[in-house]
Amino acid sequence: MSSAPLKGIKVLEFTHAVMGPCAGLMLADMGADVVHIEPPHGDSTRRLKGFGTGYFWFYNRNKRSLAVNLKTEEGIQLIYDLVKEYDVVVENFGPGTMDRLGLGYEKLKTFNKRLIYCSLKGFLSGPYEKRHAMDEVVQMMGGLAYMTGREGDPLRAGTSVIDITGGMFGYIGILQALYEREKTGEGGFVKSALFETCAFLMGQHMAYSSQIDYQIPPMPSRVSAWSIYKVFDTKDNDKAFIGIISEKHWERLCDVFGWEDWAADERLATNNQRIDERDWFLPELDARVKQFTKAEIIERCDKGHIPFAPISRPEDLFEDEQLNRGNSLMEVGMGDKKSAKLPKFPLEYKGTRVEKRLDPPKIGEHTSEVLKELNISDETIAKMVSEGIIKIE
Incomplete structure (x- = not known):
């Protein structure tokens, strides 16, 4: 320094x-x-x-x-x-x-x-x-x-x-x-x-608890505020996380993965609507994402400027491009x-x-x-x- x-x-x-x-x-x-x-x-x-x-x-x-x-x-x-x-x-x-x-x-x-x-x-x-x-x-x-x-x-x-x-x-x-x-x-x-x-x-959970009349669930059991915010299985038996936290993200997700039908589906137009449709939407989303390898998912999400993450182990960080080149x-x-x-x-x-x-x-x-x-x-x-x-x- x-x-x-x-x-x-x-x-x-x-x-x-x-x-x-x-x-x-x-x-x-x-x-x-x-x-x-x-x-x-x-x-x-x-x-x-x-x-x-x-x-x-x-x-x-x-x-x-x-x-x-x-x-x-x-x-x-x-x-x-x-x-x-x-x-x-x-x-x-x-x-x-x-x-x-x-x-x-x-x-x-x-x-x-x-x-x-x-x-x-x-x-x-x-x-x-x-x-x-x-x-x-x-x-x-x-x-x-x-x-x-x-x-x-x-x-x-x-x-x-x-x-x-x-x-x-x-x-x-x-x-x-x-x-x-x-x-x-x-x-x-x-x-x-x-x-x-x-x-x-x-502290954030304590503040949350003070405003509700039920017990806070642990993170794996929570209902996310975002309709897509989870880990997906991939075609090559790996995993990747995708998080969609804006309508722009949703539009770009549909674009880079070629999901024109969902881009036009009025039931999925907003985040809250997609949450309401989770019972059928998330299982179908899991199936669609699983048609791609981890590398393909990363490439498409990166291209679309969509929040994503590979599921890394500590030893993977030794060769991480950001850590090394940065x-x-x-x-x-x-x-x-x-x-x-x-x-x-x-x-x-x-x-x-x-x-x-x-x-x-x-x-x-x-x-x-x-x-x-x-x-x-x-x-x-x-x-x-x-x-x-x-x-x-």
């Missing part, structure tokens, strides 16, 4: 998994110097398997690693010394963990009144605030799983959407605090949480594993996109570098390594 807007901002990141690292990633991608604090044996996220396999490698680019034992007085003292020189602390550990370590906001602000401290938790202040929570927990209790699954079958969304969005709100809160600090000279405490994030995403992917190293093209920060700023400065770090890869910035000597660093206080890669 030609103008890294957060260049010069220094961040200490005490995070793991997704929510905290996501907030740190956004800061790092926008130019901040983010130091990921991890124990000498490494962030446990590095070792996750299954769906957690990609967490560390996606959310920790453009960061440095400081490996320090926070169970030692010397390790805690190093953090106190660093806090004096840093602008932001981000943490997403369990309720009370940072306070027990002596690294809570009330303690750290005594070293630096300009410090902005972002705490990412399961819940904001209230009866639940001491509970532990995870993305899937709050998707269930916040209504998202109910709205995503079929009737009687709640289903979590297909990515860590609440972790990611909660991290985004944390990032927004940090930016607000940085802006206010420019006026007041003082930092402050920022808190974002999973449950309230999920409730915010449910400069939306970057090659990221994954330690001893093969590298991969992964999504950039989804924002254009002054006509440019963020670029990779650092691959996700090895454990303690930058420990010596960070400590030397505090003018700690090589001899002292070597002594701390021998005593197990820090690790250097």
Whole structure:
């Protein structure tokens, strides 16, 4: 990015998994110097398997690693010394963990009144605030799983959407605090949480519920406001989505697929009329669309400027034309594993996109570098390594 807007901002990141690292990633991608604090044996996220396999490698680019034992007085003292020189602390550990370590906001602000401290938790202040929570927990209790699954079958969304969005709100809160600090000279405490994030995403459905006298159906059971807004089977045993949300779309659909009879059918002249005719219209539409391959459907819908989508899998995105030709992917190293093209920060700023400065770090890869910035000597660093206080890669 030609103008890294957060260049010069220094961040200490005490995070793991997704929510905290996501907030740190956004800061790092926008130019901040983010130091990921991890124990000498490494962030446990590095070792996750299954769906957690990609967490560390996606959310920790453009960061440095400081490996320090926070169970030692010397390790805690190093953090106190660093806090004096840093602008932001981000943490997403369990309720009370940072306070027990002596690294809570009330303690750290005594070293630096300009410090902005972002705490990412399961819940904001209230009866639940001491509970532990995870993305899937709050998707269930916040209504998202109910709205995503079929009737009687709640289903979590297909990515860590609440972790990611909660991290985004944390990032927004940090930016607000940085802006206010420019006026007041003082930092402050920022808190974002999973449950309230999920409730915010449910806000449109809550507003809907307040205006009706029946129970909101989950999304797969909803009656769409649009007469054509669904996934279709194709001739080559694949699938494609088509959405018709204006009468112009309907006219162009009939034109590119050669359905002159429907273009002239008065029963189908408007969206609401087509909804009234769904009992016969949709089965016939399914049959007509199935006469075309997925490629033919995409070609015709694209030609007619009609909303459409292939049904893609994550691995399909590696070769997506828009992502590749639009400069939306970057090659990221994954330690001893093969590298991969992964999504950039989804924002254009002054006509440019963020670029990779650092691959996700090895454990303690930058420990010596960070400590030397505090003018700690090589001899002292070597002594701390021998005593197990820090690790250097």
